[in-house]
Amino acid sequence: MSLTVLTSAYGLRSLCRLQRIQGHMMSSRVEPGVLLEKVGSAGVITINRPKVLNALDMTMVRQIYPQLKKWDNDDEIDIVIIKGAGGKAFCAGGDIRAVTEAGKAGDPLAEDFFREEYILNNAIGERYKKPYIALIEGITMGGGVGLSVHGRFRVATEKTLFAMPETAIGLFPDVGGGFFLPRLRGKLGMFLALTGFRLKGRDVQRAGVATHFVERKKIPELEKELVGLKSPSAEDVCRVLDSYQQQSSLDSDKPFVLEEHMSAIDRLFSSSSVEGIVQNLEADGSEFASKQAETLSRMSPTSLKITHKQLQAGATMSLQDVLVMEYRLSQACMVNNNNNNNNRPFLLVDKDHSPKWNPSTLEEVTQQTVDQCFSSLGEKDLTF
DSSP: OOHHHHHHHHHHHHHHHHHHHHHHHHHTOOOOSEEEEEETTEEEEEEOOGGGTTOBOHHHHHHHHHHHHHHHTOTTOOEEEEEESSSSEEEOOBOHHHHHHHHHTTOTHHHHHHHHHHHHHHHHHTSOOSOEEEEOOSEEETHHHHTTTTSSEEEEOTTOEEEOOGGGGTOOOOTTHHHHGGGSSTTHHHHHHHHOOOEETHHHHHTTSSSEEOOGGGHHHHHHHHHTOSSOOHHHHHHHHHHHHHTOOTTTTSOOTTGGGHHHHHHHTOOSSHHHHHHHHHHHOOHHHHHHHHHHHHSOHHHHHHHHHHHHHHTTSOHHHHHHHHHHHHHHHHHHHHHOTTTOOOTTTOSSOOOOOSSOSGGGSOHHHHHHHTSOOGGGSOOO
């Protein structure tokens, strides 16, 4: 319909209103959740949902995985860079709300999301041939850890915030947490997994979660240099990252936030059971130990026991085998959480932020209950 006809029919005022509506519709078009670009000799992935802290959903997984496979066999792509849009988050985790609602409705998304996410995690880790560089600026939790920590290079900035907070929401530190956490020094991984302790900035690199620390203001220049490398080896990439880390002096004079507690962590979190860890903490009597005991008392008892066994087993398993184990755990959590209305495990979805765990104590969580979560799913087991 022409502009002249619209003007005569509705008048100028109506036309202006129509133009405003059209302009709003144009401006509110949904942006793609993932941007996939070739820049120089690099494949660049940008997680592009800043309004929801770049939460990972099924559509994004299904975009990233095939592109990674394509780039791995593309002679014109030498490296892969993954980053988050918006500055606040690399990726704050998986879209738990969608998965939870799907599970309640009996939708296969509760199975498919974890299956395809873990397949992507494995592709990034054990199978990817080319240097993979994750620029983990901002919040990096859950699914965001899975997109980064298994890659060869992980670059933190002063804005990086890392945590695996799953025991507080009735889950467990998945996406390969059972692989990388027990491989951190001493019992640091067990401590991080059970308590959900948050690491910030340079401490993410000091803990071993990131491979490098680079000041935020230097990231654009670093990225420009990386995409401009000509047929780089992993060693070439490492030299560039080392150079930028050496130029980044921010907080270099400060000790690791947990350094003074590392001997205590190794001693207190070395028990063969969660009950033993709690007993160690309560008997220790120090301010640090008391704080950790109080933190564990708020977590899901079932999640704590599952997580403890997960990390113990994962310490001697390959990433692929860990992901098979974690897929079994994910499905056990979905079944238990959806069949037990009193459990209220998903604190991210709970409006009152007051979970009532069932069972409510560690003693009530039987070994049989824990072992069942690790049982084979038969033909539904994760395969690669």
